[in-house]
Amino acid sequence: MENQLTHEASTFISFQNYEFQDPRSHGYRWVDVRHLRIPAESGGAQELLAALIGHEQFRDDYAGGGVLSAGSRHGPYWLRLGTPDVYEAVSQERSAYVLRGWVNQSGDVPAAVEAVLQQEVFDRLAAADRIYYLSRLGDEAIHDWGRVHEHFHELVLIDRSAGRITKNP
Known part of the structure; x- marks a missing residue:
């Protein structure tokens, strides 16, 4: 299903672009939202997660280089260790919290x-x-310089009515 996901749009929100009372409060934080179109005849959630993990847009170490088609990292983690099993289903309340x-x-x-x-x-x-x-990866999954991502969070949203899977670290 990997080739059936189509990158639709991205939004990068850098806290550095906004005025904070204390300029250090932005903490070099950002949110990188990626939307991928899912086919109308898509499979279940596990199949969609597998397709997302296999998609080129998933190959980003979030260290300034962008998507690397031959990349081996995803955020602080080794890409090869990412599977649908490391994603935990959470409620809207928990994810918002x-x-x-x-x-x-x-x-x-x-x-x-x-x-x-x-x-x-x-x-x-x-x-x-x-x-x-993304919650079930342990210390062994962190790549050689992955600890620079001190507060890495990633949510994957499936919105079938919009025909979209969205990820945002």
Whole structure:
């Protein structure tokens, strides 16, 4: 199914692009949202997760180089260790709680950041049929310099009514 997922759009939200009361509060944080179109006749959630993991858009170490078609890393993890089994199904409440804690780790964010996060992340969480959280990878899965991603969170949203799978670390 990998070749049946089509990259539709991406949105990169860098907290550095917004005015914080304390300039250090942005903490070099960002959200990189990737939308992929799923075929109308797509399989179950595990098949969609496998297709996402196999897709080129998944091969990004989030260290500034972008998608690397021959890449061996995904965020802080070795790509070869990513399987659908390492994703945990979570509720909208749980996923919003995890993200809200990360967003507000240094205090409330400016209204402009909140507005774009609401539109690009939280509204999409509310619309998703299924939400998966990358949670079952241990220390052995962290690649040689992966610990630079101190607060890496990844959610995968399946929204069948929109015909889309979205991931956002």
